Amino acid sequence: MTTKEALINYCLRIGDTSLILGQRMSEWCSNGPVLEEDIAMTNIALDHIGQARTMLTYAGVLEGKGRTEDDFAYKRNEREFYNSLLSERPNGHFGDTVVRNFLQSAYFYHLYTALSSSKDELIAAHAAKSLKEVTYHLRHSAEWIVRLGDGTDESKNKVQTSINEIWEYTGNLFEMNDVDTLLIKEGIAINQTEIKSKWDKTVDEVLERAKLIRPTDAYMQTGSLKGMHSEYLGHLIAEMQFLPRAYPDAKW
Amino acid sequence: MNYTKEQIWKFLAEIPDPEIPVITIEELGVLRDVEIQPEKVIVTITPTYTGCPAMKLFEDEIILALKNKGIENVELKMVYSPAWTTDWMTEKAREKLTQYGIAPPVKGTQDKGVLFSSGSKVVKCPRCNSENTTLKSQFGSTACKALYRCNDCLEPFDYFKCI
Structure with missing residues (x-):
């Protein structure tokens, strides 16, 4: 594997996670529990789609075969996506969404903080820019975790269940393979174990404040680095890709 | 040319x-x-x-x-670097925003505390100039705005949030 090939894969991991989470969040459009939250969630969706665009465009430039951001988003199959397993989890109820977003945003926050000093100029610029946006996402979801966790018995039970059920998808965030090994050596990527310790701290701080219990690490789901996903990704992609697949090169 | x-x-x-x-x-x-x-x-x-x-x-x-x-x-x-910041907004633009009914970004880039900000930042109501305002949501009508409400004139208003 060349550095370029590794970098393309690295961009797709970040870009796909943003894209899939953005698509998930867009499903909340007009379904939010209150108007302010509907607007907040669609705003967050927009930020993620924007972040995905930068990374997918860059992957296309690096590849040099003329593939655009749209080609990457709309013309790849499930097994060619490298998004985190967490990002494709269904929205469920509002608490499920808040928990998923919190765990993913805390990851992005620490990832982008670290990548702001990547030796790859575009990755560094993208990280510095996106960090400003995910800071708001992290704060938004963390505040909701506290409100729900330290709320009524019902909200507490529900959000604790959300955390317990999604926990097995968090280990995947920190997995590494030879792509990481190569890019860490080049000063482009960051060692995921560094992110993990910072992520742990943020998660612990918020859960403690929310009076929620952090599940113990047990079996962790795996696969996204090889393009292996849960059954949910295929359905999400089917909806996301329907129009460009049915009407290739449609314009409006 | x-x-x-x-x-x-x-x-x-x-x-x-x-x-x-x-x-x-x-x-x-x-x-x-x-x-x-x-x-x-x-x-x-x-x-x-x-x-x-x-x-x-x-x-x-x-x-x-x-x-x-x-x-x-x-x-x-x-270009993405240097990343855009509300600190670049000129004084003139801030004044025009206020007149238009949008509270301009309070100087100092992003709020420093990532989690659980103290909320000590004072955002003035662009209508009645009151400092007695409440943040309703960090996300407003567009990506760049937050939603506030004035506790004196009771009007909701947009705040151009700092990034």
Whole structure:
């Protein structure tokens, strides 16, 4: 594997996670529990789609075969996506969404903080820019975790269940393979174990404040680095890709 | 090329923000550079937010503005570094925002505390100038705004949030 090939894969991991989470969040459009939250969630969706665009465009430039951001988003199959397993989890109820977003945003926050000093100029610029946006996402979801966790018995039970059920998808965030090994050596990527310790701290701080219990690490789901996903990704992609697949090169 | 860089900058500087037409792309800090080459003009811009839908409109407006001056060959260059910040917004733009009914960003870039901000920042109501206001949501009508309410005149208002 060349550095370029590794970098393309690295961009797709970040870009796909943003894209899939953005698509998930867009499903909340007009379904939010209150108007302010509907607007907040669609705003967050927009930020993620924007972040995905930068990374997918860059992957296309690096590849040099003329593939655009749209080609990457709309013309790849499930097994060619490298998004985190967490990002494709269904929205469920509002608490499920808040928990998923919190765990993913805390990851992005620490990832982008670290990548702001990547030796790859575009990755560094993208990280510095996106960090400003995910800071708001992290704060938004963390505040909701506290409100729900330290709320009524019902909200507490529900959000604790959300955390317990999604926990097995968090280990995947920190997995590494030879792509990481190569890019860490080049000063482009960051060692995921560094992110993990910072992520742990943020998660612990918020859960403690929310009076929620952090599940113990047990079996962790795996696969996204090889393009292996849960059954949910295929359905999400089917909806996301329907129009460009049915009407290739449609314009409006 | 019949125009100087300064002239072209001036044409572009007048383009209004499609969402908030009282401020221009120059005042906003989106317009970063103009470069004249023998064959074309390169205009460098930077996005406010990565997903800002207004960026496409900015691009169309820039191309149209130059076309109206007879400049056909325009290349748009998007840069991400240095990342756009509300600190670039001029005093004049801040005043215009207030008059338009949007509270301008309180200086000092992003709120420092990532989690559980103390909320000590004072955002003045653009209508009655009261400092007695409450944050309702960090996310408002567009990506760049938060939603506040004035506790004195009771009106809701947009706040151009700091990034």
